[in-house]
Amino acid sequence: MVKKYLKKSIEFWENNFLESPENLWALRISFSAILALGIFYLLGIPKAGLTVSMGIVATALTENDVHIKSSLRSTLLIGFLFFIFSSLVQLLLPYPIIFGVFLVSSSFFIMLAGELKSKYNHLAFGSVLIILYSIFIYQPEADWFRIPFLFVVAVIIHMATSIVILLLNPYQNLQNELANAYQLLAKYLRMKSKFFPSSADEQEEIRNELALINIQLFSQSEKIKNILQRLGQELNLHQRTKFNQYVSEWNQLQLLHERAVSSHESYDSISQNVNSSLVVAGLGKMLRELGKASDEYARNILKKNTFQSSPNLRWTSNALELLLRQNLCKDQASINYLWKNIKSMEETFEARHTPANINLEYTFDEKKWRDLFSPKNNKFRHAVRLSTCFAVGYTLMNIFKIEQGAWIILTSLIVCQQTYDATRQRFFKRIIGTLMGVIIGITLSLLLPTTAGQVVILIASMFIFFKYLRGNYIIAAIFITVYVLAVYNLLQGTGVQVMTPRIIDTLIGSVIAYLSIRFIWPEWQYKNLKNLLIKAIEKDKIYFESVMNQQISTQEYLHHQRNAHRADNQLAQVWKSMRFEPKSKQKLITPARNFTYLNHTLLSYISALGVHRKSLNFNENDFFIKNQIIKLLDEILLRLQLGNQNSEPTEKSFILPIEKLKDTENLLFLDNILKLSQELKEAGEHIEF
Template identity: 40%
Template sequence: LALGVVAMALGETDVHPRGRMKSAGIALLLFFLISSITELTLPYPAIFAPVLAIMAFILVLVGGIDSRLQGVTFGSLLILVYTMLGAGNSDKWFHQPLLLTAGALCYSMVSILLLYHRPYRLLTDQLSRGFSYLAEYIELKAGLFPSNPAMQRSIRNQLAQKNTQLAQQIEACKNDLYSYSEESSPDAQSQLSSYYRKWFLLQEMQERVISSHEQYDLLTEQVKNSELIEGFGQLMRELAKAIALYAESMITGEPYRHPLSLRWTVSAMQRMLEDAKGEAHHLTLSLLMRNLIGLEKNLRENEESGSQIDLSAFYARKPERKRLRELLTPTHPRFRFAVRLTLGWLLGYGMMLLLHFEKGAWILLTSLIVFQQTYSATRMRLFHRVLGTLLGVILGVALAQLLPTHAGHILLLLGSIYAFFYWLKKNYTIAAIFITTFVLAVFNLLSSQGVEVMLPRITDTLIGGAIAYLVVRFVWPDWQYKQLPTLLHAAVVKSKRYFESIYDGSVSDEEYQHNRRQAYNADNALTSAWKGMRLEPRKSRQYEESAFNLTNLNHALLSYISAFGVHKHSEDLTEEERLFCQKVSGVLHYAAELLTGNADQSRLDALLQEASCWEERIEELQNKKANRRAGLIYNIAHVSRELLIETKGILNSKSK
């Protein structure tokens, strides 16, 4: 019963009560079917081995269609392994399928009833988490005002990680909103619109927070008034506290109260900036201040920020779905993942039979949890799983001695599963500790052998982890250096489109938001691939230095474009500024073409020569007071030129 609850809870993805009922119905049917087939064929290894392979391959492949089926099929794979673990505990084959399904049914009933009681709770949780990440990002960024060269690299690395979390969370909010829209009736649209506007607000504030108006070390060195720079850091910290309060108010349901300390800090900074009029970098600092005031205004007015966008088109949006035919190709990552997991399970089952492990299904369970679609993700998950299991065994054995009674085991079981789900999305190592103590409590309740099965669990975990590592390492290894050219091209193209959306006045707000989100997601994918590349074997890290430089340049480009986008409504661009933007866009287009090998390379030297004269052209623009955003455009132009030079370097290294 308890394992049925765990499988259903881990496979749960739908945020709407009606959608959750649909996924629960599919899951319960699959759970009973998979468990029954496993029970009936497990005593006959020659039959069970091909059945295991077929079920694993089909379930993994079908899980790639959409998020609902991904959750349901993952739960079904867990049920398959749990059935193997519990085989032999009953004389009747149907006892275990019924009990596992009954546990899943009990959980589903409670889950659906709670969701009907508070139908928007999960949407609120997701959006609140997004604002929390935003607060953490700006708190980290405050450490760059003033900039300490010794700390700058560390802070930038932390900012990159937090930016990845934020981009992924915004995408998760989008998927949940689209899923909710699909299941909602027209009567619910007015209430759902409030959540869409909060999502728009989160994206607008993300653009403000990620934007860079100037190099931070340059500002720290050249601005004479150090208190002014420190004041910007303090204002950012106050904003971070206010955003965290806003995120908390969404969870608690209490009305958000804008902090008086934030208003006071804004007023104090405005006076300090006014006193520094005429100093170097005053225009840059004024634009930065305008951005932070805009952030404070976003927070104060919250949902009013997205009120200009027509929501009618969003109510018809649906979550992304793939056709099964798309997945049935050897080049698709999901197909390769299905093949790897199937092979890993067959090897694990073979080891279980060869070594006569009574509870050898833990090998399969470890492989299922550890297997990820990339080598680097698998390696990280393997480390967390093994460490968590070892620590969990130590903690579990100690707690079993302290709580030797049935009541103590039940208390340990309930406490462990609560702690597991609490930590699952926060820290997988800690989650693995508590799922291990949960298993110990389960076996103590079933047969008073919880402590005895811990040593086999460690052995099986190590074997299952080793199998997962070897299969991912040698079977269709999907090295990141093969993906980087495609990801770099996509990132540059989408950054260019985002840039053009700012200076092209014909783009609608909805299209602008879409282009901005696409650019952030492409940058996030590129950064994640680069991080994954660093964990891969050294011989597979081709073009490592160039990839690192291009990844950093693209992120810097996106930060400067964001700063440009923040001020797009403040005043119209002059014709000179617009023409210069078009030249920069042309360089970005050419760099993207170079990455795919489709560019006319005879134009390269002429473009580089033209770009080398941009400083003089920017100085001419800045001498005219009307060109107030020439400095922001120059930052974009400078990084675009560096990106073109780095791309040329990759071409030269390939031709040698």
Template identity: 40%
Template sequence: MEKDKKMNNGIKRLVDGITYIWVNVFWKSPNHLWALKVTVSIACLLIPAELIFHNSFIGTTLALGVVAMALGETDVHPVGRIKSAAIALLLFFVASSLVTIFLPHPAWFAVVLAVMSFSLILVGGIDSRLQGVTFGAMLIIVYTMLGADGNNLEWYYQPVLLTIGAFIYSLVSISLLYFRPYRLLQQQLARGFHSLAEYIDLKANLFPSDPQIQVTLRNQLAQKNIELAQQIEACKQDLYSFSGESSQEALQTVNHYYRIWFLLQAMQERAISSHEQYDLLSEQVKNSELLDGFGRLMREIASAAHLYADSLLTDQPYKHPLSLKWTISALQTMLEAEKDEPHWLTLSLLMRNLTGMEINLREEEKTIGQIDVAVFHSRKPERNSLKALLNPTHPRFRFAVRLTLSWLLGYGFMLYLNFGKGSWILMTSLIVFQQTYSATRLRLFHRLFGTLLGVVAGVALTQLLPTVPGHILLMIGSIYLFFYWLKQNYTIAVIFITTFVMGAFDLLANEGIAVIFPRVIDTIVGGVLAYLSVRFIWPNWQYKQLPGLLLNAVVKSRRYFESIYDGAITEEDYLHNRRTAYNADNALTSAWKWMRLEPKNVRRNQDRAFNLTNLNHALLSYISALGVHKSAEDLSEKELDFCRDVSDVLRLVSEMLTRQADEAQIASYLQKANCWDEQMEVMMNDPGNRRVRLIYNIAHVSRELLLEARGIIIDR
């Protein structure tokens, strides 16, 4: 009995240990889980192919089918995943078959390659599902070309193997999704809360504010805000997809995730809001412990947001940290001691904002339960018509033309320079190509640097693992690390896909090291072709985009501002106006970021663009601060009048950006805006104007925008 008891305890400890590893390593980390799915699928195909068929070509071809399907999957709903998998399998077989049939006939193949690449890229622009599927199909084209070099096989051999590999991965992925149908939706929302937590944690460094690091810190915050906004939009698309595929019964569960999405947006508004210029606040507040306390509270809120994200991933109830309430209580006591100081009102509003974030998390069910989401059941993911995409001015059309020409040139290099594995030229062009010059240039650097490091690592590893089991181990380990790092650090991911390729060629023909030099040359050629295509074919310089992006940002910010004080606006309209204002600001910030990587001769109006981008972001931060407190109490009549005056100035700025403004109006509004300082001081003496300081911050930036807009020259 004692022996059985010990055995049972040992088994229980083992099960508990495995469960702990599964939950904390894989279930809490979507990147680890994704890498595990791909690795298991490849291992289940590669190892039996070696043991049963003793044919490395079968194993590696099946593995490449897995990789293509994994890189191309997008849908989060089980039904949607089945639909996209079915489309992908059909496309994979057809694309691979066309390559094997026409590859022996170079002239015909060039035509087929051009038609396939242009068509796939264009169709991929219709919606996110097709974008993933068509990208996987383009990978299959290159993989088939790689496998066809020097192999006299029946035309259907590779298409069948690649499709089987893709099918096996789909089976694994859909099976896991069947048992956890909301898993991928939970992952997207969890990523959003993790991004929010990182933003809050970074912003905590502004309390107190150090002038020496403020510029760097603000740039980092802007980048984090872009990531957060992009993740919120990704959640929106996935929620719309779920709504379209779910039954009436399942919609009740989907509603819960809609509410969590709105909770994320509400906390985003609180996180990016600015109640005062932080450098001025740090100078005014003499009690350094008080400012440190605000920073400490923000870090604890960030930690709580991470915990909330983990609870979404593990399906476990969220446990609110007790330390948060203690920190708030201590900070409120310190704040009360400052009640007679001029900065007290600003700090009290900031405290109310941070306390609101804590309440959002602590009372999440109460917070999200108040939102009516039934109106979103009819929403669908964004789609473009094929007719709209067939317009030469559309970015997707131009992208298709660039990549198609790049592939044709790469194929020409393969033929006339007799490159051994020249298909890698096409692979590099496909991976390096991005919508903009700056993004392509950045991706090219990461690709080249990662490939060189991967070659060094691959040489060492292939020497350490010279046997067949060693090659398989290298491939499996490399593909796991590639997929784990792919969404986190592209350079590191490239290192491991390079070692994977070297392991595969060592397994196929014991020539892993022999392909090093061609691999590097082809990578350089493919990258340069992608770079030159983006640089000289319909170059889309950011200075041409900035005026339109700035106009859109100002218009959307003004609409968001008016939504706060306009009592006739519904909650749904307010949430929409807020989200679109954030997206417009992030588009403007991204354009400025990419402009800095463009050639110097096309960075027109760079300084003014920088000023306007910063002013609009500051404007949005101050509007967000007012929005945070919109439900606390009604604005006074004087505050409402002040808001309307500011809105008129923002309207005038948008008219100036479109050259529709009246010169007399500009002078009149500038004169009026110059009196706002005195107006604010008078209003501050009335206790009923509790939010006049927040409105003044918006007014101050609006006035600066008006001054900057006077010198803007719109390039058409």
């Protein structure tokens, strides 16, 4: 009986926490809060435990560490900053004008300081957050150092749990992010399977969905790269074996990503021209099975198990291979290369990767102060908007004697993002989440009115908030509101009473944040389109040249591949953001959509050539076509940079007689790239920035 329950407990742990990094993160934070509440309850000062729990929330949103050494350094740094900023609040808050100057100036310089080095972004946000938390729980009759001291205790308790986790598993953060990436790859493959079969009309929606997933997938890959760089700087040579294994996993992810985004032919053409509909259905089935394999691969990373290919994947692969041998298709070359690409993904998952001592490209993003103080710098503009929000919110708080007016400032901090699109979305999500949170929170308070009940609500809402913080902000906003209500019920017994002012403060803070992004140096996306399009074409060109250069190292090749995908993602994000801007500011939205589609298609065709590059033999004619493609891309860049006046007319298309090619199969890739380059050039001729 004991063994049975133990087995079930282990399965429950693995299924609900070990395989769900967000659940594990939320559980760790909740455990820190329970520990704090328990300690201070035993000490006879339970309300101090609530202050510490708020400090734990701030610390959890601040930490960004990947190694024990950096965690120890962060504990000292976060604790020091929390103590200093909280102390200044306690000392200056009785003097409204002086405190207002401190609040506005400190928030401005803290947010800019966070941009000097990217890993300090979280620290900057946490520091501003602790200033606002200190306003909420300000106690004029208490010693000035009491609340700052409790926040330091919060840092120690929470960071201690982080250090324990890192001692037990030094690569926990890296495993979590790698697993997230492979789950996104699985999502991409499942969406791409819908191409088989598909019509031209259906493909637009599928491509739009793929573009959004691709943004997430590439961003996740970049996040892993940053973690690897930071972790690699902390490790000595004796600790490199396991680390290099994870570098290999990341390189594998990039190669799988390249295979996933590659296109060998128009998919509606394949659907129509293949003799057997079973072949098309089989390709879709194979991609879905690869999606399942990617999900399973993610689970194995988290469990630290060896991946085993599923019988369904092997059966589908064998059946489809047999089917392809029996069916000759009109587009046999396209189908063969598409099949080789899909088959290679299966083999990549099944391969046993040995750790490789790979040198990561370390990039140092430190900036100088003088580079930040420019209206052209979007980080500077964001800091100005945020500090303006704080100034307006604090002024309203004092003029109208709003007792909990700090909620206005906190709401502005959370809603005000660096782009109009992100701010607009956060605006609505915050308001909806707050309203729903008030309803749920009051209902729970009536059902569980006791102190024990409020503690349960507090811990549960904290867990749910962190579980959904990165994935569903509306749910996160709901439960941070419930958390606040529980805190006020436990501290003052006034949770329900403060909810109406909280709704009003949330509305005011959200409106202030929205107006700041709307009128203070608004960064409308059409202004960025030209530069991002030029950058995308330049990176596509370099990537294409690296594909044709078979002497290039894998590491350098992947570097150029990442740069091309990064530029493509930035272009896609401009178009995505532009759709949410005011109608009057949606200039060039149609060209933006067309360029995004054409550039992504060009990149997918280059990727298709790239995934087969090691098995292809390029001859003289291939390099002749390559030069024509490079010439076209250069002409596109010239038109974009100088405008139509300074560019000479060129031939509409380039056709090399097929009989002159010794290896006609290479024309499949090069002709697709050539045609897309020509389409991009023609699109560039009809746009005026």
